[in-house]
Amino acid sequence: MxxxxxxxxxxxxxxxxAIIPARYLVTTxxxxxxxxxxxxxxxxxxxxxxxxxxxxxxxxxxxGSSREHxxxxxxxAGVACVVAKSFARIFFRNAVNLGFPVLECPELGEITxxxxxxVDLGKGIIADAENGTSFKANPLxxxxxxxxxxxxxxxxARRREDGGQKRDGA
Amino acid sequence: MGMTLAEAIIARHAGRQVEAGEFVxxxxxxxxxxxxxxxxxxxxxxxxxxxxxxxxxxxALVPDHFTPNKDVRSAEQxxxxxxxxxxxxxxxxxxxxGGIEHVLLPERGLxxxxxxxxxxDSHTCTYGALGAFATGMGSTDIGYAMATGSTWxxxxxxIRVELKGRxxxxxxxxxxxxxxxxxxxxSGANWCAFxxxxxxxxxxxxxxxxxxxxxxxxxxxxxxxxxxxxxLSYLSGRAVREFTPVYPDPDAHYAEAVEVDLGALRPMVAxxxxxxxxxxxxxxxxxxxxxVVIGSCTNGRWRDLLVAAEVLRGRTVHPEVxxxxxxxxxELFLRAVRxxxxxxxxxxxxxxxxxxxxxxxxxxxxxxxxxxxxxSTTNRNFRGRMGHPESEVYLAxxxxxxxxxxxxxxxxxxxxxxEEER
Ligand code: SF4
Numbered sequence: 001m002x003x004x005x006x007x008x009x010x011x012x013x014x015x016x017x018a019i020i021p022a023r024y025l026v027t028t029x030x031x032x033x034x035x036x037x038x039x040x041x042x043x044x045x046x047x048x049x050x051x052x053x054x055x056x057x058x059x060x061x062x063x064g065s066s067r068e069h070x071x072x073x074x075x076x077a078g079v080a081c082v083v084a085k086s087f088a089r090i091f092f093r094n095a096v097n098l099g100f101p102v103l104e105c106p107e108l109g110e111i112t113x114x115x116x117x118x119v120d121l122g123k124g125i126i127a128d129a130e131n132g133t134s135f136k137a138n139p140l141x142x143x144x145x146x147x148x149x150x151x152x153x154x155x156x157a158r159r160r161e162d163g164g165q166k167r168d169g170a
Numbered sequence: 171m172g173m174t175l176a177e178a179i180i181a182r183h184a185g186r187q188v189e190a191g192e193f194v195x196x197x198x199x200x201x202x203x204x205x206x207x208x209x210x211x212x213x214x215x216x217x218x219x220x221x222x223x224x225x226x227x228x229x230a231l232v233p234d235h236f237t238p239n240k241d242v243r244s245a246e247q248x249x250x251x252x253x254x255x256x257x258x259x260x261x262x263x264x265x266x267x268g269g270i271e272h273v274l275l276p277e278r279g280l281x282x283x284x285x286x287x288x289x290x291d292s293h294t295c296t297y298g299a300l301g302a303f304a305t306g307m308g309s310t311d312i313g314y315a316m317a318t319g320s321t322w323x324x325x326x327x328x329i330r331v332e333l334k335g336r337x338x339x340x341x342x343x344x345x346x347x348x349x350x351x352x353x354x355x356x357s358g359a360n361w362c363a364f365x366x367x368x369x370x371x372x373x374x375x376x377x378x379x380x381x382x383x384x385x386x387x388x389x390x391x392x393x394x395x396x397x398x399x400x401x402l403s404y405l406s407g408r409a410v411r412e413f414t415p416v417y418p419d420p421d422a423h424y425a426e427a428v429e430v431d432l433g434a435l436r437p438m439v440a441x442x443x444x445x446x447x448x449x450x451x452x453x454x455x456x457x458x459x460x461x462v463v464i465g466s467c468t469n470g471r472w473r474d475l476l477v478a479a480e481v482l483r484g485r486t487v488h489p490e491v492x493x494x495x496x497x498x499x500x501e502l503f504l505r506a507v508r509x510x511x512x513x514x515x516x517x518x519x520x521x522x523x524x525x526x527x528x529x530x531x532x533x534x535x536x537x538x539x540x541x542x543x544x545x546s547t548t549n550r551n552f553r554g555r556m557g558h559p560e561s562e563v564y565l566a567x568x569x570x571x572x573x574x575x576x577x578x579x580x581x582x583x584x585x586x587x588x589e590e591e592r
Contacts, residue, residue, distance in 0.1 A: 089360055
């Protein structure tokens, strides 16, 4: 799967309160949550997001609470995928479970805000077409890819049930 | 090769030897969610086409974040949870009979040594204090676990924390974990489990619960204490099920080892806007405050209330400070009334609230305005966590929070006695 979009750059330790402040947790509606996406970081951030944007982050993206609303907000705002130097565990799980692409790239160097970039999820390559730089990410483990390809945990579980087979780990 | 405590518990559930890094599917012993995460988990549950929860006596739904309902929308979320709980006959703890999930479930003996517990809340790791492999997950995971009684895990690497010595006066479990987060950083233990060993016996259980609670603030999947006599005596007469404690092997392989001398710990404060931004309280400049919060799943237990009351007894909250005390459960609230703590807090000029997460996540019962500063016994001081993005939260133990309430600025209980003698 290759995604292309405009880079939207944020820093390290973007926590879940920054992605979606607790006062908005009175709904589970993705579109509504999306209207407040990253408002905790900057009240005007939602205006900066255009559908299809690729969010580029530093270390420990999504640290903090287990609120899946954080992934829903990003999805609702139209963010296509998040690339980060590292992700907090629960956020990473939630993204995978909701079929939202995330790619971890410890070697990620500078990406310029607004540049058109491509993300190859299978090969784990992030490339900036405008200046020719590219970075190699950690490929996703097969077990995670399987869930992502199914479109999330629910579909993965349903599909497995249809297949009638139980498997042990990966 | 020997297994760490995390590996040993997971292995017992997987029915085979496991190693850090691998993905496994395991049965779970207990599942929980709250008024924020349960509605989404219930949606997943229905999307999966499930009809029954895997075992109603092992699923707990706890409305605690925005309860007693703070507004119409949160009331609607709670209604979804309540109706589901009734329909599926899960455990459910109504306002007035419950409390904050991570204070409540250990108190009720619902989470036990050797078990795997998954919760729709990042601080589910609290139960590691009892020797359970307990970890926070998102709602989709929780909906799946409620339906199937199983989950997927990546077996964490383990950071062994070797303790020695005893905590000095006014230092608590909070200071141990703030110290560790300060050393490791907020992602230093990402995808790892902590395993505490050595002089663990010297740590009261309430302090262990505080330590395990904040393991996630270093990014950890779990924070584990091997069960000992303290654990077992806490659970006797409380545990609702039989359980088999699990222990690490003597030749276990640890990814990292850290040593902490409890005797050298001083009360710590985490400054805005990160729990890793720590310094000993006596090294801080004079920082005035507007509000104090004593409570939460981190420090809303009996020992926390006792220590806060010890500091506040016979003293009064500074005229320019609002002090909000929130016992973690109804049972603790009642005990605080019976044993005279309620009177200490109220006559000091503090607010005493029914159990709720409330201000901890900027929900209600003490939300901060622009430029306001709070010292809190909670676990997160991210920007905007307790209200306005320009407000500030400092984290500390209950003794420091209570002393600061009296001083009107951040300070330690020692300063308080010092000032009074002068
Ligand atoms: S007290 Fe705070 S940290 Fe604990 S469960 Fe409630 S909101 Fe979360």
